[in-house]
Amino acid sequence: MANRKKLLVLSGDHVGPEIIKEAIKVLDVVAEFRPDIEIDIEYGLIGGTSLNAYGLPISDQTLEKAASSDAVLLGSVGGPEWEHFPGHLRPEIGILKLRARLNAFANIRPCRFFATSLINRSPLKPEIVAGVNFIIVRENCGGAYFGSKDEREEIGSDLWVYRRAEIERCARVSAALAMQPSHSGEKHIVWNADKANVLASSRIWRRITHETFSREFPELELQDQLADSMAMLLVKSPTKFNGIIHTDNTFGDILSDISGGLIGSLGVLPSASISSVPGQGPCKGIYEAVHGSAPDISGKGIANPVGQILSLVLLLRFSFEMSDEATRLENAIQVVLDSSEYQGLGIRTPDLGGSASTKEVGDAICAVYRSGFQTIYG
């Protein structure tokens, strides 16, 4: 019997559909080499396009389809067209509802140079940024983004709450990733980022994180860093945080965009939002690039699809348990970005200093995947 996987694709707004199209093209190529696996793909709407069609940022039917899928491949949402909408009807609410419905409580955001030559795109000096390699594990279903809100003419508030169980389960994901040995064979350090000097929610976050690690993972090293000084140190000496950065929803959102600055473009960063601890069977998850819908460049065919395609790598690894294919695809992306045969710049979109289109990058990744990693222009 064929091994069946159910995938829901929600393309989102602006550059969302442009880069999702490339990710699906790549997935088709990956699937060609695995005729034993049947991937059933369904499509739905989220964000502004869903607001336009149904008056809601995500419909109940779409949420139920997501819940019965093995994974959701998600394009970014939002844009100026919907900025005047009331808070509960903004496109971004579609993503929060999806995360909550799937209980996708851990948002995994790796940051490293996915191809060696990308180091020259960083605004930082190579000697400062070389070797940067950390994974942000961001709590994804609690904190200020999910607390009750009060929004009136003259006053607005967001309740920033954390409960023991939310902190413990996120700590277990950080620990599971920290246990995966680094290239040198060592366990990774876990850096806890919070604002325990001012926020009560951070003080309980820090206390319960420490309790969980000392009770369940005494062999792991856990260090605290206030989130504001971590933001500064990430720019000044980013390799200090090589390992895992364990943090809450708001700080993780901000620190992960800083990580896009470190490596030169937000367009290459992937993310996985998963609903169980990795390494214990397939995780259900949502796979989206870290960036937003980039309305400033949408419609031009120049959005970088790499963050979305690397999110597909994470999907293959965490949700479909196709780790060989994940590695093969990651290598193909690297070959394409490092290829020096295309105007001396690799096959890259303009955010990485190249002149390739979104489609050309997607096509090149497909070609290299098919060809078994020969440099296609070599």
Ligand SMILES: NC(=O)C1=CN([C@@H]2O[C@H](COP(=O)(O)OP(=O)(O)OC[C@H]3O[C@@H](n4cnc5c(N)ncnc54)[C@H](O)[C@@H]3O)[C@@H](O)[C@H]2O)C=CC1
């Ligand atoms: N997960 C999601 O769907 C997210 C949605 N948003 C929404 O996206 C909209 C735009 O937000 P911004 O603050 O402008 O952030 P953004 O991440 O969309 O864009 C920031 C900058 O990065 C560039 N950029 C982003 N992705 C790129 C790519 N793939 N290739 C090349 N360049 C890329 C953009 O052109 C822009 O200059 C807003 O409505 C925001 O709410 C923001 C973050 C996450």
Ligand SMILES: CC(C)CC(=O)C(=O)O
């Ligand atoms: C709900 C999202 C728009 C928040 C965000 O910026 C992100 O998850 O990166």
Ligand SMILES: [Mg+2]
């Ligand atoms: Mg963000």
